Amino acid sequence: MAEIQVVDKEEKLLIQRAYRGLLKSIHSPMDEEDRDNIRKAYKLAVEAHAKQRRKSGEPYILHPIAVARICAEEVGLGPTAIVAALLHDVVEDTDVSLEDIYSRFGDRVAMIVDGLTKLDRSYDSDSPQAENFRKVLSTLVKDVRVVLIKMADRLHNMRTLGSMPRHKQLAIAAETNYIYAPLAHRLGLYNMKTEFQDLCMKITDQESYQDIARKLQETKTSRTSYIEKFIVPMKKELEEAGLSFRITGRPKSIHSIWNKIKSKEVIFEEIYDLFAVRVILDVPRRLEKQACWQVYSIVTDVYRPIPERLKDWVTTPKSNGYESLHTTVIGQDGRFVEVQIRTERMDEIAERGYAAHWKYKGVSDSPDVYESWLDNVRELLENHETDAIEFLNDFKTSLFNEEVYVYTPAGDMKILPKGATALDFAFMIHTDLGLRCTAIKINNRLVPMGYRLQNGDQVGVQTGKNQKPNESWLKLVVTGKARSKIRTALREERKEQGAIGKETLERKLQHLKVDFETNADMLVKHFGFRSRLDLYSAITHDEINLLELKKFKVEGQRLLPPVVEEPVKVEKPEEEAPSTFRRSSPPKLLLNGESADQYEYQLANCCNPVMGDDVFAFLSSNSGMKIHRTTCPNAVNLMANYGYRVMKAEWVQAGTSSFRVDLLVTGIDTGPGVIERLSQRISSTLGLNIRSFYIDGDEGFFEGKISLIVSNKDQIVQAIQALKTLDGISSVTRVESN
Numbered sequence: 001m002a003e004i005q006v007v008d009k010e011e012k013l014l015i016q017r018a019y020r021g022l023l024k025s026i027h028s029p030m031d032e033e034d035r036d037n038i039r040k041a042y043k044l045a046v047e048a049h050a051k052q053r054r055k056s057g058e059p060y061i062l063h064p065i066a067v068a069r070i071c072a073e074e075v076g077l078g079p080t081a082i083v084a085a086l087l088h089d090v091v092e093d094t095d096v097s098l099e100d101i102y103s104r105f106g107d108r109v110a111m112i113v114d115g116l117t118k119l120d121r122s123y124d125s126d127s128p129q130a131e132n133f134r135k136v137l138s139t140l141v142k143d144v145r146v147v148l149i150k151m152a153d154r155l156h157n158m159r160t161l162g163s164m165p166r167h168k169q170l171a172i173a174a175e176t177n178y179i180y181a182p183l184a185h186r187l188g189l190y191n192m193k194t195e196f197q198d199l200c201m202k203i204t205d206q207e208s209y210q211d212i213a214r215k216l217q218e219t220k221t222s223r224t225s226y227i228e229k230f231i232v233p234m235k236k237e238l239e240e241a242g243l244s245f246r247i248t249g250r251p252k253s254i255h256s257i258w259n260k261i262k263s264k265e266v267i268f269e270e271i272y273d274l275f276a277v278r279v280i281l282d283v284p285r286r287l288e289k290q291a292c293w294q295v296y297s298i299v300t301d302v303y304r305p306i307p308e309r310l311k312d313w314v315t316t317p318k319s320n321g322y323e324s325l326h327t328t329v330i331g332q333d334g335r336f337v338e339v340q341i342r343t344e345r346m347d348e349i350a351e352r353g354y355a356a357h358w359k360y361k362g363v364s365d366s367p368d369v370y371e372s373w374l375d376n377v378r379e380l381l382e383n384h385e386t387d388a389i390e391f392l393n394d395f396k397t398s399l400f401n402e403e404v405y406v407y408t409p410a411g412d413m414k415i416l417p418k419g420a421t422a423l424d425f426a427f428m429i430h431t432d433l434g435l436r437c438t439a440i441k442i443n444n445r446l447v448p449m450g451y452r453l454q455n456g457d458q459v460g461v462q463t464g465k466n467q468k469p470n471e472s473w474l475k476l477v478v479t480g481k482a483r484s485k486i487r488t489a490l491r492e493e494r495k496e497q498g499a500i501g502k503e504t505l506e507r508k509l510q511h512l513k514v515d516f517e518t519n520a521d522m523l524v525k526h527f528g529f530r531s532r533l534d535l536y537s538a539i540t541h542d543e544i545n546l547l548e549l550k551k552f553k554v555e556g557q558r559l560l561p562p563v564v565e566e567p568v569k570v571e572k573p574e575e576e577a578p579s580t581f582r583r584s585s586p587p588k589l590l591l592n593g594e595s596a597d598q599y600e601y602q603l604a605n606c607c608n609p610v611m612g613d614d615v616f617a618f619l620s621s622n623s624g625m626k627i628h629r630t631t632c633p634n635a636v637n638l639m640a641n642y643g644y645r646v647m648k649a650e651w652v653q654a655g656t657s658s659f660r661v662d663l664l665v666t667g668i669d670t671g672p673g674v675i676e677r678l679s680q681r682i683s684s685t686l687g688l689n690i691r692s693f694y695i696d697g698d699e700g701f702f703e704g705k706i707s708l709i710v711s712n713k714d715q716i717v718q719a720i721q722a723l724k725t726l727d728g729i730s731s732v733t734r735v736e737s738n
């Protein structure tokens, strides 16, 4: 951040205008004290950030003002949160201390600002990002506003990411995708989640993003007129029924359209339900359910519904609080249109999630959906021994998208993430029930503990007093709670067992008349363990032979291991090479703008980048520098946890390099001719080498994987185009990741 001496007039006006915009955006009721506090916070922030500028060059203060505005306008937060948002970067970046905040604004604001201040840079950790996130979450359970402001902060940073260097953009996008978007979903902030996903996609997959954005723009007029035509008969019937309502129609997000293109393997033009029509009712709370179903009945009288697409979150809300009735109907020209039916209250909860939920608390008689989730997070946080990355992974499982509804033997409904197992259920009910679980019955039939729960299952758990979890249980669960409880139990167990092993070792060393402390760490190393505890538990389990100690020399208090001749190292046959560098000159890359020759790097095996792909470099802790595609699914995880290890990478066009690329081909099996035609087209027409060819057919369909050697991305595009036009081929796609 460069220092500036004078803030010029124009900038002053800019700042004041932003502040006035913020004040106008506040809709929650405020008294004189609230207004005063906001003014004080603004003044303090302006002063404190006076000498700072953002990467874009604009005055820094515009950022906290914008964050406060998002809090007020888009999340619907009140004065306390607005004050904290204005001050959120003050302690971290300026001379103002937390004590200052405390004495001027009180303990609530100070607590929130503290939660938003990053840990000291000297904090020693494998992943500072994950540590910081754990810190934010530990305040989340005290005051959810911390996380809501944090997300507003991230949203503004994402919106203004343009002036950051590309590799930083990628790291921030990855972290956003990994944790902030799912968190926004979990807190019911659908608009924010959608914007996060779209902004991320714009960075990681610019081409597809622009492509869809352009097509949406091109089809806008025809879509709008279709929707208008669609609404007319429906609206007429609803009015005749005397309902008070409004109808909106909007296109789905670019990211969700892209997901559909990928998962359904269709092209843009083939996606019919690009938009959702929303009927929002104005009815008293007690008539809500009845009114929603009345609308459903009217809509489906006008248009024929597709029964499988009916979703009733009015009777049973999602665990993030979402309530709505969805149906897909067949409109004019046979096009599918999704109709969402909800009330004004449901709509506000759907748009503003947690904050709106708060507003209706007490008014609503439904159980508090967030409370049980927060309990869950609280429990994860209590487990201090988990390292930050483990914690983050456990936490992430609590952010699930889809859920499964099951019942206890008493008929109580429980909601778990989709994919959760019977054992997860046991842990969800009670930790002890999980730890002592011996058998599980689903609908009165015995199932394995790893059984995946299905909607409507009734789950009974049987326990045994002497039951103990073992390592393999970790593979039988998916929820963070179960995982962390099992890990803690295993750790305890190992400590207990270690005590036995330690005693044994102490006895042996006493026998040899040497001191325990002097020799313990040497023995850990000698037997190849990482910690004393590992050594002790190996002794308990007779995994090492302590008779070996007899061969040691004793020198005073010290044991000396016998000298062993170095065994001749057998060169392991190299596993599949990371990429085919051998026959041609290595690909040229620039890392952080410098020639990559000075680094040892490899192209990542998972996503097989090819010259021309959008790539970045990642410095892994044990396997050196790897080059990944920016769309690589593994990369998202890597960057989210270790963003500081990401480096910018660019291709340099030079010489001929060769790369491996995997293509997935599907089609209709028209006999053995397929393989021949495919390989014919690849080798003679395209002049490319096939490295391997694997094809598997079943009942008239086949799926195959072809590994090709290419020298750049253009060749892949050509190959895909050429193979697609062959008879019997339905799709050709590049494998994203292995």
Ligand code: MN
Binding pocket: 063, 088, 089, 153
């Ligand atoms: Mn900030």
